[in-house]
Amino acid sequence: MCLGVPGKIVDIDGDIATVDFWGVRRQVRLDIIDEPAAVGDYILNHVGFAIRRIPEESVAETLSLYEQLMAEAADDAMTSDIRGEIAAASAMAPEKGRA
Amino acid sequence: MTGEALKFRDPELARALAAKLAHQMTEIGRPVSVMHVCGSHEQAIAKFGLRSLFPKALTVIMGPGCPVCVTDVPEVDEGVVLAEQGVHIATYGDMLKVPGTVRSLADAQALGGKIHVVYSPAQAVELARSMPEQEVVFFATGFETTAVVTAAVIVDNPPKNFSVLSAHKYIPPVMEIVAEMPESRVEGFLAAGHAATITGWAVFEPFVERHKIPVVVAGFEPLDILAGLVELVELVKEGTPRVVNTFPRCVTREGNRAAQAELWRVFRPLGGRWRGIAHVPNGNLRLRDEYAHVDARRRFKIDITKLWDYAPPHLANQCICGDIMAGIRNPYDCKLFNKECLPENPVGACMVSNEGTCKIWHLYGGVPDLSEVPA
Numbered sequence A: 001m002c003l004g005v006p007g008k009i010v011d012i013d014g015d016i017a018t019v020d021f022w023g024v025r026r027q028v029r030l031d032i033i034d035e036p037a038a039v040g041d042y043i044l045n046h047v048g049f050a051i052r053r054i055p056e057e058s059v060a061e062t063l064s065l066y067e068q069l070m071a072e073a074a075d076d077a078m079t080s081d082i083r084g085e086i087a088a089a090s091a092m093a094p095e096k097g098r099a
Numbered sequence B: 001m002t003g004e005a006l007k008f009r010d011p012e013l014a015r016a017l018a019a020k021l022a023h024q025m026t027e028i029g030r031p032v033s034v035m036h037v038c039g040s041h042e043q044a045i046a047k048f049g050l051r052s053l054f055p056k057a058l059t060v061i062m063g064p065g066c067p068v069c070v071t072d073v074p075e076v077d078e079g080v081v082l083a084e085q086g087v088h089i090a091t092y093g094d095m096l097k098v099p100g101t102v103r104s105l106a107d108a109q110a111l112g113g114k115i116h117v118v119y120s121p122a123q124a125v126e127l128a129r130s131m132p133e134q135e136v137v138f139f140a141t142g143f144e145t146t147a148v149v150t151a152a153v154i155v156d157n158p159p160k161n162f163s164v165l166s167a168h169k170y171i172p173p174v175m176e177i178v179a180e181m182p183e184s185r186v187e188g189f190l191a192a193g194h195a196a197t198i199t200g201w202a203v204f205e206p207f208v209e210r211h212k213i214p215v216v217v218a219g220f221e222p223l224d225i226l227a228g229l230v231e232l233v234e235l236v237k238e239g240t241p242r243v244v245n246t247f248p249r250c251v252t253r254e255g256n257r258a259a260q261a262e263l264w265r266v267f268r269p270l271g272g273r274w275r276g277i278a279h280v281p282n283g284n285l286r287l288r289d290e291y292a293h294v295d296a297r298r299r300f301k302i303d304i305t306k307l308w309d310y311a312p313p314h315l316a317n318q319c320i321c322g323d324i325m326a327g328i329r330n331p332y333d334c335k336l337f338n339k340e341c342l343p344e345n346p347v348g349a350c351m352v353s354n355e356g357t358c359k360i361w362h363l364y365g366g367v368p369d370l371s372e373v374p375a
């Protein structure tokens, strides 16, 4: 449950980013990211929130293990943790509580 | 396990690192035990068969690295009692089978309790919004990395019918506990990269100062782990304890400052038991008074003592999870491992989550025979 998963920002609306995870698009909250992120950046998503902007020079390296794992059977423990992290981001734009 | 090790992104480098480790251990000339505290590390070690690449004299133990496994029995009981009071419980899927004193959340669900599996605290908030007449409690588990996200939804004006039952745990204090156990032979810690993403690696400096035990922050890719171990064993060999960050692509010295501020704004550290380990001073994260209105413990009367009339299941007394997480024994030392205790019907918490040592060893085998790995 706590692996985190990298994805690429394709759109930003306030505190919410639309992030692409290997073709699956999800909404990820940006409230607690370590530094401002822009469209085109990769972030690490953990339970629906971006916890880090991945520096550009580290993107390829970070993606490689995930790519290998994503290719594995869905019932593998690490693979299912990663899929869980993708599922953690919500499919629709969540309503924000801030009035 | 055959062939798994072939999947190294760079087998050459893996072999070079393994050879380096062997050389270091020969120079040290005695057995050394080190501990990691990360379920994802153990998954990678077991899945890629790394233990077969380690020198015989080097023991790599998984410590209390899974937040689900260390959720204490009374904490599960609190969730069960709330469910039995008719409150909706939202929690991570791994929590359902964790044994309580008499019932797990899954048992409570089978008896009509309203338990919802969520992947994110934000989904628990959405659930509360979708049924404003019902009380929804998010049963929160996880280490600091995950607690930060719980904090983020708490400060974001959740609806009035939403509250949090926090079983969040904070890693640095438990390293102290393990280091101080009289039976402990741990000479170095491999710290989890993603946890340190939030806290930064400086958080380990006071620990190193006090215990003279080195800490290396490592990523969870097989090569990251091997490289982290080489660094750690080097520090053991040199007798120069300090913190080394081998995962700069994810971890900085300061960490994510804004997230830390959010974490400590909402939570305060409080002593409490970790299942099977011990009482850990400052090891639990509880809601501060300012957020009492979101704290399920203060919003509801949760009387777990009524569960205690029952004797605990007899098998549970034989579970040695605690010794396993303290690094004193391994799952093969447990008589129940892979017999009475299986993922479908776990006796102890370490068999429940994908990050529990017993579950991981059940899935991948702990010390696989990798004689077929090309040398």
Ligand code: SF4
Binding pocket: A001, A002, A003, B037, B038, B039, B040, B041, B065, B066, B067, B143, B145, B146, B192, B193, B194, B195, B196, B355
């Ligand atoms: S939160 Fe950190 S320590 Fe826990 S499993 Fe994830 S990466 Fe490892």
Ligand code: SF4
Binding pocket: B318, B319, B320, B321, B324, B331, B334, B335, B336, B337, B338, B341, B342, B346, B347, B348, B349, B350, B351, B358
């Ligand atoms: S195999 Fe089951 S009973 Fe034995 S230590 Fe592990 S979790 Fe406990």
